[in-house]
Amino acid sequence: xxxxxxxxxxxxxxxxxxxxxxxxxxxxxxxxxxxxxxxxxxxxxxxxxxxxxxxxxxxxxxxxxxxxxxxxxxxxxxxxxxxxxxxxxxxxxxxxxxxxxxxxxxxxxxxxxxxxxxxxxxxxxxxxxxxxxxxxxxxxxxxxxxxxxxxxxxxxxxxxxxxxxxxxxxxxxxxxxxxxxxxxxxxxxxxxxxxxxxxxxxxxxxxxxxxxxxxxxxxxxxxxxxxxxxxxxxxxxxxxxxxxxxxxxxxxxxxxxxxxxxxxxxxxxxxxxxxxxxxxxxxxxxxxxxxxxxxxxxxxxxxxxxxxxxxxxxxxxxxxxxxxxxxxxxxxxxxxxxxxxxxxxxxxxxxxxxxxxxxxxxxxxxxxxxxxxxxxxxxxxxxxxxxxxxxxxxxxxxxxxxxxxxxxxxxxxxxxxxxxxxxxxxxxxxxxxxxxxxxxxxxxxxxxxxxxxxxxxxxxxxxxxxxxxxxxxxxxxxxxxxxxxxxxxxxxxxxxxxxxxxxxxxxxxxxxxxxxxxxxxxxxxxxxxxxxxxxxxxxxxxxxxxxxxxxxxxxxxxxxxxxxxxxxxxxxxxxxxxxxxxxxxxxxxxxxxxxxxxxxxxxxxxxxxxxxxxxxxxxxxxxxxxxxxxxxxxxxxxxxxxxxxxxxxxxxxxxxxxxxxxxxxxxxxxxxxxxxxxxxxxxxxxxxxxxxxxxxxxxxxxxxxxxxxxxxxxxxxxxxxxxxxxxxxxxxxxxxxxxxxxxxxxxxxxxxxxxxxxxxxxxxxxxxxxxxxxxxxxxxxxxxxxxxxxxxxxxxxxxxxxxxxxxxxxxxxxxxxxxxxxxxxxxxxxxxxxxxxxxxxxxxxxxxxxxxxxxxxxxxxxxxxxxxxxx
Numbered sequence: 001x002x003x004x005x006x007x008x009x010x011x012x013x014x015x016x017x018x019x020x021x022x023x024x025x026x027x028x029x030x031x032x033x034x035x036x037x038x039x040x041x042x043x044x045x046x047x048x049x050x051x052x053x054x055x056x057x058x059x060x061x062x063x064x065x066x067x068x069x070x071x072x073x074x075x076x077x078x079x080x081x082x083x084x085x086x087x088x089x090x091x092x093x094x095x096x097x098x099x100x101x102x103x104x105x106x107x108x109x110x111x112x113x114x115x116x117x118x119x120x121x122x123x124x125x126x127x128x129x130x131x132x133x134x135x136x137x138x139x140x141x142x143x144x145x146x147x148x149x150x151x152x153x154x155x156x157x158x159x160x161x162x163x164x165x166x167x168x169x170x171x172x173x174x175x176x177x178x179x180x181x182x183x184x185x186x187x188x189x190x191x192x193x194x195x196x197x198x199x200x201x202x203x204x205x206x207x208x209x210x211x212x213x214x215x216x217x218x219x220x221x222x223x224x225x226x227x228x229x230x231x232x233x234x235x236x237x238x239x240x241x242x243x244x245x246x247x248x249x250x251x252x253x254x255x256x257x258x259x260x261x262x263x264x265x266x267x268x269x270x271x272x273x274x275x276x277x278x279x280x281x282x283x284x285x286x287x288x289x290x291x292x293x294x295x296x297x298x299x300x301x302x303x304x305x306x307x308x309x310x311x312x313x314x315x316x317x318x319x320x321x322x323x324x325x326x327x328x329x330x331x332x333x334x335x336x337x338x339x340x341x342x343x344x345x346x347x348x349x350x351x352x353x354x355x356x357x358x359x360x361x362x363x364x365x366x367x368x369x370x371x372x373x374x375x376x377x378x379x380x381x382x383x384x385x386x387x388x389x390x391x392x393x394x395x396x397x398x399x400x401x402x403x404x405x406x407x408x409x410x411x412x413x414x415x416x417x418x419x420x421x422x423x424x425x426x427x428x429x430x431x432x433x434x435x436x437x438x439x440x441x442x443x444x445x446x447x448x449x450x451x452x453x454x455x456x457x458x459x460x461x462x463x464x465x466x467x468x469x470x471x472x473x474x475x476x477x478x479x480x481x482x483x484x485x486x487x488x489x490x491x492x493x494x495x496x497x498x499x500x501x502x503x504x505x506x507x508x509x510x511x512x513x514x515x516x517x518x519x520x521x522x523x524x525x526x527x528x529x530x531x532x533x534x535x536x537x538x539x540x541x542x543x544x545x546x547x548x549x550x551x552x553x554x555x556x557x558x559x560x561x562x563x564x565x566x567x568x569x570x571x572x573x574x575x576x577x578x579x580x581x582x583x584x585x586x587x588x589x590x591x592x593x594x595x596x597x598x599x600x601x602x603x604x605x606x607x608x609x610x611x612x613x614x615x616x617x618x619x620x621x622x623x624x625x626x627x628x629x630x631x632x633x634x635x636x637x638x639x640x641x642x643x644x645x646x647x648x649x650x651x652x653x654x655x656x657x658x659x660x661x662x663x664x665x666x667x668x669x670x671x672x673x674x675x676x677x678x679x680x681x682x683x684x685x686x687x688x689x690x691x692x693x694x695x696x697x698x699x700x701x702x703x704x705x706x707x708x709x710x711x712x713x714x715x716x717x718x719x720x721x722x723x724x725x726x727x728x729x730x731x732x733x734x735x736x737x738x739x740x741x742x743x744x745x746x747x748x749x750x751x752x753x754x755x756x757x758x759x760x761x762x763x764x765x766x767x768x769x770x771x772x773x774x775x776x777x778x779x780x781x782x783x784x785x786x787x788x789x790x791x792x793x794x795x796x797x798x799x800x801x802x803x804x805x806x807x808x809x810x811x812x813x814x815x816x817x818x819x820x821x822x823x824x825x826x827x828x829x830x831x832x833x834x835x836x837x838x839x840x841x842x843x844x845x846x847x848x849x850x851x852x853x854x855x856x857x858x859x860x861x862x863x864x865x866x867x868x869x870x871x
Contacts, residue, residue, distance in 0.1 A: 005286065008279045011038045012272060020271055021257045023278045024243065025250035029228075029445050030055040030097075032244070032278065034292070041292045043285045045146075045225075045246070046095055048102025049118055049134075050347055050649065052088060053354040054095035054296040058446040059436055061296040064091050064304050064650060065347050065356040068628050069104060071315035071646035073120035073671030074721070076764045077790045078133040084311055085137020085145070087304060092143045096294025098285035099144045099190055103134045104352075105178040106153050106194075108629060108672050109702050110683035112598045114156035117348040117628020117647060121671035122703030122718065123785050124174055125811070128181025135186035142287035146190040147182050149227055150203060150214070151175050152696075153194035156597045158689035160230070163197040166696040169778075171198070172816035172823075173700050180218065181811075184858035189222040189284045193242065195230045202232050210241035218858050223281040228351075229546075235265040243277040300357040305651065312648035312655025313664040318722040322640035325620050327662025327724060330369040332579035334384045336362070337568045337614060339392025339607060341584035345626045346652045350505065350594020355438060356650045362584045362624060365657030385578065388559060389568035389614070390606035394590035395511045396475035396554030400439030403462030403526060412437035413462030413526075417448060421457050421531060430459075442504060442550035443532065454548040455535070460528040464555070469520040471558040477501070479508035479549030481537070482530040491516050498537045502596035504550045507533065507540050511554065528553055561606050565613055572618040581618045582660065583611055586626030586645075597688065601632045601678045611635045624656060630674040636715060644670065644716075662724060665761040667790070667837070669721035673703045676715045682706035705781040719766050719785075719835060725757030725796065729765070729836045732843040736809065742825050742853040745809035749787075751834060751843060753802050755794035763791040766835040767804065769812045772828025778815060783833060786812045808859050813849050822854040 015023075015035065022033045027042065034042035047053045050066040064087060066072070072081055092100050104118040105127045120127040131147055138145040152164035152175050166175065182188065191214065193204040203209055204226045214220045225244040231237050234252045237245070238260075245253050260266045318326070328334065344359030363386055370383040377383075403413045416430035431450040439460070464486075466472060474491050476484045481495035491514035501510035518524060533549030572581050585607040591598060602608070614621050615638040622641040625631060626648075636642065643666075648655045658664040675681040682698035701709055704718035732751040739745045753763055767787040771780040787807045794800060810825055817824040826849065833844045 006039055006279065006283055008276060008283065011040060011279060012275060014038055015275065017258065017261065017268070020275045021253055023275050024238070024257070024271075025245040025253040026248035029247040031293070032282070040279065040282060043098040043282055044096055044290075044294070045099040045101060046092065046097035047351050047354070048088065048100045049104045050352055051354045052091040052095045052097060052100065054097065055445065057442045057444045059434065059438070059441070060355055061095065062298055062300070062355045062357045063095065064300070064308060065354060066308065067311050067315050067649045067652070068117040068348055068352070068647040069120045070117050070628050070671055071648060072311070073126060073130060074315045074317055074646065074668040075311070075790070076126070076669055076766070076788050077314065078129065079790070080311060080314060081130050082133040082137040083307060085134040086140045087137070087307055089138045089141025089143040090299065093141065093288065093290060094299040095296045096290055097143070098288055098290055099146060099281070100138055101146050101148060101192065103131045103145065103147055104149065105131045105147055105182060106149060107175055107178070107702060109154050109696065109698065110681050110687045111601050111630040111675065111678065112687060113154055113629065114592060114597045115350065115352070115594050117592050118352050122673060123671070124177035125181065125785050126671055126788065128178035129788070131178055131182040132185035135182060135188045139186065139188070144189040144281065144284055145186070146192050146225070147179055147188055148192035149194035150179055150191055151194060151209065152198050153196055155688060155694065156595055158692070160195045161692060162689040163200055163693040164696065165199060165693055167699055168818050168821070169816045170696055170699045174702050176213070180858060183218055183220055189281060191220065191222060191224050193224065193226055193230060195227055204230050204242050205233050205236040205240045207240040215241055217856055221280070223277045235260045238266050238274060239270060243274045298357060308649050309651035309654050309658070312651040313658040315646055315648065315668050316656060316659040316666055317644040317668045317670055318659070318666040319644055319716055319720065320639055320642040321722055321724070323620070325622060325641040326660065328580050328622065328660050330383070330661050331373050332383070333577060334366060334370065334580045334582060335571050335578040336366055336384060336386045336582050336584065337389040337572065338584040338610065339388070339390050339604065340586045340588070340624070340626050342386060342388070343397065343588065344652060345586060345588040345647055346649055347589060347647050348592045348628050349589035352594065353589060358650055360651055360653030362653045362656045365653035365655070366582065366660065368654065369657050369661050385571070387568050387571055388564050389583070390561060390564060390610045391556070391559065392585065392604040392607055393556070393588065394604065395477060395552065396473055396513065396556050398439045399464070399474070399526070399553045399555040400437050400462070402555065403439070403464055405435055406461055406463055406525070410435060413439065413460050415441070416459045417451065418457040418459070419450060422529070439553040440550070441552070442546075443548040444546045446548065454532055456532050456548070458530040458532070458551065460530070460551070460553060462526050463523050464526050465523045466518045466520055466557065468557055469518065471515050472518045473513050473515050473556055473558055474526070475511040475513045475554040476528065477503045477509060477511040477552040478530060479504040479536065480530060480532045480551065481535045482528060482551055484514070484553065485527045486516050487524050489516065500538050500540070503552065505546050505595040507546065507549065509538070511552070515558065565606070565610050568610060569613050569617045572614045572621060581614065581621040582624060583614050583621055584624045584626070585611060587628070587631065588626070592628045601630060603631050608634055612638070615639060622660065624660070630672065632677060633715060665724045665759055666721065667723060667762040667764055669719045669764050669766070670716055671718070673707060673714045673718045674716040680712070680714065700781065705784065708782040721764070721837065723761045723837050725755055725759040725761040727763045727837050727841060728754045728756050729834060729841055729843045730754070732832070732834055732845045734832050734845040734847045736847050737806070738809070742810045742855050743808070743857070743859055746806040747809055747812055747832070747847065748806055749804040749832065749834065751802055752799055753791050753794065753836065754799040755796055758796050760793050760795050762793050763836055765789045765791060765802070765804070767807065768833045768835060770831040770833065772826065772830060777817070777824070777826060780815055809849070810855055811859055814855070817854065820854055822856050825849060825853050825855070827852045
């Protein structure tokens with residue numbers, strides 16, 4: 001697309017009504033409508049938030065995968081997130097995308113949300129501030145970011161139908177505030193609405209939300225789009241302010257909207273307002289100079305890998321380190337145990353998932369550390385040993401990369417598409433033949449000129465050669481129907497009697513499994529017959545339909561759980577053979593995904609027993625947990641060394657190893673509270689849809705606000721994270737820079753930070769503000785995060801004077817006054833607490849607000865940061 005500035009008003013004057021309506025919806029999954037005669041190009045949108053998938057769920061072009069957003073939240077590092085945003089902008093150019101659908105800035109009000117891993121934090125200031133940095137980085141490449149999902153999209157259960165009932169105060173202080181901060185500082189060019197209702201009205205057609213708050217109060221003049229299939233009306237959505245319905249082809253625009261206009265349910269000047277927003281987006285997109293319908297390519301560069309590795313390592317949180325067990329030594333013998341050790345849990349599932357350029361497992365990362373030393377030994381020997389201990393998968397591991405194509409022996413399998421079933425025509429001929437490696441095929445955007453509609457048939461053929469003799473399980477998950485054969489023997493029938501599951505965004509079955517005994521070294525032909533979604537016998541309700549469906553094939557050797565644990569315990573007890581023990585457990589994209597919420601907080605069956613038994617045998621074993629949101633850790637009191645490692649993107653395994661062996665001194669902090677049990681979290685009695693609604697009964701007391709207010713200690717508090725060194729903060733000075741306009745007033749904080757330990761390390765300062773001790777207005781949380789700052793590397797013994805960027809006085813002191821429908825900065829004596837790393841490392845100071853003042857609108861950026869965002 002050439003860098004041209006279209007004359008929006010001139011174009012608008014020449015558009016026919018049909019053309020105007022066509023501009024208000026996508027033409028497919030990822031593109032807007034072009035009007036060539038008026039020089040209006042089509043622009044491309046692509047999923048984030050942790051990578052750029054491009055235009056294909058099906059057999060997509062590999063991409064850079066960032067750590068999930070909770071991992072980025074754990075860094076508390078605006079500069080790093082801005083760098084990663086710029087990387088995403090560069091990836092967008094490689095994928096020909098003008099608009100990135102991210103960041104996600106919904107609040108994790110509870111630990112079970114299926115998409116919790118996609119968001120930064122339970123805290124709105126941490127979320128909004130990092131979202132602004134993310135947007136600034138994306139915009140540095142002239143790509144348009146899209147904060148999402150406005151608003152209260154905090155669960156997957158009945159997500160398109162549920163009514164989120166929330167007080168105005170909680171809506172403003174917790175759920176809208178991240179959007180308010182991001183829009184005020186970064187001025188992104190687009191915004192995406194959520195699927196759910198908010199207080200009785202779907203967000204995508206809520207005039208109070210879109211027109212009154214976003215447009216009028218916040219002054220947002222960018223484009224507002226729906227989530228995919230998140231438009232539910234013709235006139236209501238358009239009149240409320242929803243500019244773009246996605247994806248195409250449109251359900252509600254086209255002839256339906258033409259009829260609404262001619263019947264005067266929608267005024268043509270309102271249509272013009274929506275069209276202007278689309279044309280402004282097209283004009284903004286021209287800055288990137290990305291050609292229309294550009295080919296998608298890879299840009300797997302060494303610099304990309306280095307940045308992703310830094311992000312992965314700097315997101316790892318050191319939760320415990322008694323007796324200074326960590327860091328480990330690569331020169332010592334290491335036993336690695338557990339279900340997450342030898343898999344790459346690099347991202348969560350759903351629309352955030354994407355094929356990565358490459359992945360690294362924790363086991364690979366650990367072996368990489370020891371490789372040079374292992375080869376230098378005489379005789380050379382492996383310093384790292386692995387034993388499984390337990391499986392952690394919900395669905396069997398994908399089989400695709402364990403197969404070989406029958407035709408040429410390449411890694412993967414042969415994928416053939418037919419327009420008829422073999423029962424209809426035994427002599428049928430494939431209309432398409434592909435070589436594929438991933439054995440999860442989501443067909444939402446598969447296209448072929450000879451395939452008409454959603455009904456067609458697929459075969460998958462590959463050869464499997466087991467390394468060990470034993471019983472092997474094969475699994476088949478479908479949105480449609482499927483049969484799996486091994487050497488002609490039917491092993492899995494997911495056609496005859498189907499069950500409703502949560503796969504493929506809720507339209508598919510659970511995984512059906514079968515077992516067959518296989519001999520090591522013998523090659524077996526694996527064949528799958530699959531029919532697309534219209535062949536399914538399931539009757540699905542209250543879920544979004546994503547087209548023709550999908551098929552997933554998995555497989556693994558069966559292990560006997562008790563024997564696997566005993567083997568792990570036996571090896572861990574062998575102190576003569578193993579100097580160090582690392583246990584890797586956690587979740588993966590099977591357990592945390594768009595389309596469903598977790599039923600509980602527990603690790604997969606067998607993981608807790610494995611950790612308990614290994615710790616009983618080896619008290620100094622290091623436990624590494626990977627998950628996007630909190631898990632229960634009943635063995636935590638037994639542990640002496642514990643890491644929370646998230647889904648770390650392409651470099652997850654290397655990032656974990658960098659922290660384990662001390663190449664990176666951890667500085668990350670938990671961006672959300674880890675409760676002891678599910679019942680301890682504040683949303684426990686008010687989570688999931690009941691009778692079509694969910695009550696946000698915890699009000700503003702989300703996460704740490706709740707635990708602080710009732711005086712209960714969670715398992716690990718928000719903001720907790722240790723270091724391999726120690727720090728001390730001192731000399732806090734707080735100055736109020738007041739102005740008649742409260743939104744221009746600020747706080748300045750200066751203090752000294754010293755590294756009092758023996759290793760170089762970075763420090764994270766968390767700035768909390770406590771309200772006046774007595775107030776006649778409303779009950780308020782004990783303290784709230786109002787700013788944070790990462791102090792770059794300090795050498796042992798080094799002290800540094802740190803001046804934090806100015807903090808908005810309005811943000812630091814205000815709550816939402818429901819009587820005035822405005823923010824209130826209330827007069828009184830406030831206390832600033834600057835919290836550093838380590839117990840007792842807190843410095844405090846008071847300041848006064850002398851007069852109560854109300855305000856509305858955006859705050860802007862008092863720190864003076866500059867962006868090239870949407871004006």
